[in-house]
Structure formats: structure tokens, C-alpha cells
Amino acid sequence: MSITIKLSKRLLCAGFILVLASCDKDDKITIPPPxxxxxxxxxxxxxxxxxxxxxxxxxxxDKQDSVNRTTWDLGFYSGTDFRVIINNTTAATAKAINKTxxxxxxxxxxxxxxxxxxxxxxxxxxxxxxxxxxDLTKTxxxxxxxxxxxxxxxILKPSNGMVAAARDWYKxxxxxxxxxxxxxxxxxxxxxIKTIDVVKDAAYNFKYVSLAANGPxxxxxxxxxxxxxxxxxxxxxxxxxPYTYSDYVYINYxxxxxxxxxxxxxxxxDAYAETTIASTAFSSSKVVIGGNWRNTQAPIGxxxxxxxxxxxxxxxxxxLRFISFHASDGGVRGYPKIEYKLVKKA
Numbered sequence: 001m002s003i004t005i006k007l008s009k010r011l012l013c014a015g016f017i018l019v020l021a022s023c024d025k026d027d028k029i030t031i032p033p034p035x036x037x038x039x040x041x042x043x044x045x046x047x048x049x050x051x052x053x054x055x056x057x058x059x060x061x062d063k064q065d066s067v068n069r070t071t072w073d074l075g076f077y078s079g080t081d082f083r084v085i086i087n088n089t090t091a092a093t094a095k096a097i098n099k100t101x102x103x104x105x106x107x108x109x110x111x112x113x114x115x116x117x118x119x120x121x122x123x124x125x126x127x128x129x130x131x132x133x134x135d136l137t138k139t140x141x142x143x144x145x146x147x148x149x150x151x152x153x154x155i156l157k158p159s160n161g162m163v164a165a166a167r168d169w170y171k172x173x174x175x176x177x178x179x180x181x182x183x184x185x186x187x188x189x190x191x192x193i194k195t196i197d198v199v200k201d202a203a204y205n206f207k208y209v210s211l212a213a214n215g216p217x218x219x220x221x222x223x224x225x226x227x228x229x230x231x232x233x234x235x236x237x238x239x240x241x242p243y244t245y246s247d248y249v250y251i252n253y254x255x256x257x258x259x260x261x262x263x264x265x266x267x268x269x270d271a272y273a274e275t276t277i278a279s280t281a282f283s284s285s286k287v288v289i290g291g292n293w294r295n296t297q298a299p300i301g302x303x304x305x306x307x308x309x310x311x312x313x314x315x316x317x318x319x320l321r322f323i324s325f326h327a328s329d330g331g332v333r334g335y336p337k338i339e340y341k342l343v344k345k346a
Contacts (some may be wrong), residue, residue, distance in 0.1 A: 301329030
């Protein structure tokens with residue numbers, strides 16, 4: 001009996017090893033091909049011109065992710081540098097006070113801040129917001145210093161004007177925690193300081209935090225999983241005045257996505273093909289698409305004289321055009337309709 005059991009165990013183990021070897025030899029990871037494209041309606045959500053959501057779209061998988069713009073307050077850069085962004089999609093503003101100790105901060109330190117942090121209707125300056133074209137060397141909160149004493153306390157106003165409902169202001173301070181970040185914060189009237197440790201993650205451009213929720217939140221997908229973002233955001237009314245814009249489109253420039261605008265006098269959307277790519281002038285600018293695709297003054301509607309060519313980080317090339325976004329062109333504000341097609345597979 002003992003011999004039979006031992007022999008059976010040996011045969012079972014041998015068979016198991018052969019099965020594993022067979023699986024290891026024959027099984028291959030299948031990577032699905034990139035999408036050929038489709039017609040898609042983006043889920044900007046309710047609110048019309050003040051649509052509630054930012055929408056992230058991955059062209060190669062036809063996947064869109066919608067997230068409420070008020071979900072987050074701070075984004076912590078996962079790259080080599082130590083940079084923190086505030087929420088341009090809610091017209092957030094911030095300003096430093098010359099202190100590093102929360103115990104020394106009082107309401108007198110914020111005298112005049114109601115005007116200083118106002119944005120919209122002609123109010124506000126670019127000094128109280130992050131660079132509207134995405135230059136991370138021009139964030140309102142400077143690079144987080146390795147020298148702790150250099151990192152000042154900032155007063156953060158999470159939203160402005162009609163962009164989002166009025167919210168509590170915060171006092172915040174960000175320092176380094178080894179190769180990561182430490183965030184200290186409280187509402188202006190509070191004396192108990194809360195702390196959140198934020199860990200960089202190379203799979204993402206930023207890791208996000210909500211002060212109202214007291215912790216990390218999911219906003220944009222992993223950087224390899226999106227190409228464009230449609231959103232309300234803060235841009236330029238003039239070279240000196242910031243302004244909130246609806247229906248703005250960013251590319252995922254930090255992950256290597258590029259895009260180009262093509263006028264139909266150069267090529268029609270249908271005629272644009274792989275042979276045309278070499279003569280296309282791609283840009284890495286975050287705002288290369290921006291608001292150039294639509295008219296918000298009469299005649300309101302999509303500009304039909306242009307489309308966009310987008311090269312994703314993997315090297316797939318798509319052509320994309322906007323179909324509608326407003327009642328005047330047969331669309332619904334907050335739910336823009338687009339069409340995109342694969343031009344060249346990586």
C-alpha cells in the first residue's frame with residue numbers, strides 16, 4: 001500500500017510538471033490589436049457648458065473614463081521632479097503665505113485673499129494658477145524642495161465662480177518624504193492638521209488627492225491608457241487674463257502622445273491615409289487641439305473645415321473629427337460626438 005501511494009504521488013507530480021511545462025511552452029500572451037476606430041459620444045455629464053465631468057479617451061481600446069471635475073484638489077507628479085498641480089478644471093487658485101508652521105497661521109494671514117484668489121469675469125491673474133499649457137516648471141506651487149524650510153504654506157481656494165459650487169478653503173503644505181510626498185492640510189478655521197503620504201507611481205502621470213475626502217482618489221487612468229481629455233478648464237481670455245473654457249481638449253503629452261490639426265484644404269478626412277503621415281507636423285503641446293475644433297459664438301457648432309491626427313504613445317496613428325457638441329449643430333452640450341479611424345497600426 002505504501003509503495004502504491006508513493007508511486008501514485010510521483011506519477012501525479014510528474015504529470016503536473018509536464019502540464020506546467022506544456023503551458024509554459026505553448027501558451028502565449030495575446031495582445032489585442034488596436035481598435036479600427038468608431039463613432040463615440042463622450043460622457044461629459046449634466047451641466048451643459050459647465051459639464052460636470054472630465055472625460056479621458058483611449059483610442060486604441062475605445063475606452064472612455066468619466067470623472068467628476070470636483071473629485072480632486074491636488075495632483076502629485078510621479079516623474080523625476082517633485083511637482084504638485086491644483087485643479088484647473090474647477091478654476092482653483094492658490095497663493096503662498098510666508099510661513100511654514102501651521103501653528104502660526106491665522107485669519108489675518110489671508111487678509112485680501114478673497115480678491116487675490118478670485119478668478120473669472122475679468123478677475124484673476126496667471127500667478128495664482130498653474131500654467132494653462134501644462135508646463136510643469138510653472139506650477140503655482142513651486143517644485144517641492146528637499147530643504148524642508150523652503151516649502152511654504154499655501155492657501156488653496158478649490159473652486160471659483162460658476163465653475164463649481166463654493167467650497168471650503170484650505171491651508172496646505174507639501175514636503176518630500178524620501179522619494180515621495182507628504183501633504184499637511186486643514187480648513188482655514190481648523191487647528192487640527194491632517195497628514196497624507198502620497199506615493200509616486202510610475203504607471204501614472206499624477207496621483208490625486210481630495211481634501212474633502214481626506215485621501216487619494218482615482219482621476220485619470222494609467223498614462224498608457226488614455227490619449228485625449230475633454231473637459232471644462234482654465235485657459236486664456238487674453239495674454240494677461242485667465243478664463244474658464246468649456247469643451248476643451250488636451251492630449252496626453254506627458255506620456256508621449258502627439259497630435260496635429262489638418263485643414264480640409266490640405267486633405268479631406270476620408271482621404272487622409274498612411275502615406276500622408278510623413279508630411280504631417282505633429283506637436284507635443286498639451287493644447288494642440290484645445291478649443292480650435294468648435295465655435296462658441298454664432299455660428300455655433302463644430303468647425304467642419306478641420307480634423308486631427310493623433311499618434312498615441314505606442315505609435316498607432318488615428319484621425320479624429322468632431323461631429324457635434326451643441327443644439328445648433330444637432331448635438332447636446334456636454335455630450336460631444338466624435339469619429340476616429342485607425343490610419344496606421346504601430
